[in-house]
Amino acid sequence: MRLIKIIVEFISLLLVFLFVYAAANKLMDVQKFKVQLGLSPLLTAYASWLAWIVPLSEVCISVMLMIARTRLIALYMSFSLMVVFTSYIVAILKFSDFVPCSCGGILESLNWTEHLVFNCVFVLIAMVGVYLEATLHISGEVPKLKTDVL
């Protein structure tokens, strides 16, 4: 149990790092991020509000990951967010009219395929996190939320 706890904390920390880094990058220059989203054939119509929603939800999830009571929900949310990002990349690569210049990409040094692999790894990490955290919940290691949603 102790080992599982450490692994879950490590996974949470990893996700917090990723999200905070990504959110900070976006929020530091929201205008630039808006333009980048605007260039994407999929997101161009929603660029103005997505430019705020994406980094803010990343911050929210990060905060929730750090609080023990909300960690499980946050892990589910991390998993969902990573799936959204990943399926976005798949959609861009497979179905879009064109792939935007990767120079306008999110992690600038990665190309789209590398980005896809990177994201898949994080989807798996979040999934492992969910299972381990759920185990902790069952064994009563984590104080439960009163409403016990999940």
Added chain:
Amino acid sequence: MKRATVVLSCCLLMSIGLVALLFNLSDYLTHQRGGFLRLYPPHPILREKGLKLDMTDSYVAGGDGEALYIASKRRPFRVVKIQVPSMDTCSYDLNLGIAGLKTYSSVLKIDSPYFYLFDGAMPFIYQGNTLDWSGSPRSVDTYFVDLVPIGDASFAIRSYSLTDRMNVLGRLRFTEPRFTLRRGLLEKQVDGYFCTDGMLRFNRDTRQVVYTYYYRNEFIVMDTLVNLQYRENTIDTISVARVKSALLDQTGQASYRLSGPPPFVNKASAVFDDYLLVHSTSASTNENMSQFRKAAAIDVYSLSKHSYLFSFYLYHEEGESLRNFYVFGDYLFGIYDHFIARYSLNHSKFKRMHQ
């Protein structure tokens, strides 16, 4: 454990569903008229070579895959031929057999192997060939504002009708019937003159005449008899020309003047293959303003699909903004006040965006 799996699966489906929804909605929004969003795929054209132009009041008289012809209002009987792709220039004098003909605003149009010199205020056109640059006048019995050769010794013209008090499109030939007006093609909104002002272009590849209004978001596609095929809107949202014109009456001659700067919607246009290219002056909602300020946004439309395809920028050259542009063969020429920039077209990119 089981519950975790169920919840994870739900999350997975919902997330993928969300992206799928965004994707479909976005596709719908960007390709819908009036949504006014632009798509900028990377590198549909490639900047290749530039050429300084030491001519004042110059304009493009015509061109083909091998040469671009430049003429100047200051010297109406002189034509400069720019070889493509070398961009070497040589100039020729038109031999019209008349010395010192008084022309006020003569315009040269080249549709190889023919050239046409006209004034519009005189009811004849000089026709000649581009081999020895000699020509002779041919009577056309009418006055006109603009003219474009559409092959078979016929022309699409724009004329100002005094009875309708507006611009009217029509067809002109050297043989009978010489002159046919097509009333109802252009639609009057404000004064009849400026509000219907626009660009007359001929697409040699599809044999279509395309008229794009300067001051509203509309273009008209016609056949070689100048009969209407269809009207279509550009992605811009300005449907009514915002021209304020003043009727000046100087010594009995009425003349319209624009009061205020011309409120261009479409500043320049070109046609080739299945495409209409329009230089639009309005910024889209997703425009990158820092780029937009130092470039001209060119929107590409499909003539057969009646739809917007994508856009690209033609950047300012040497501090000058784009004045006009043309597509001849595999090249796009950006025309500036003292500069010509040659771009090569990425045909496969155009084709891919067309699907």
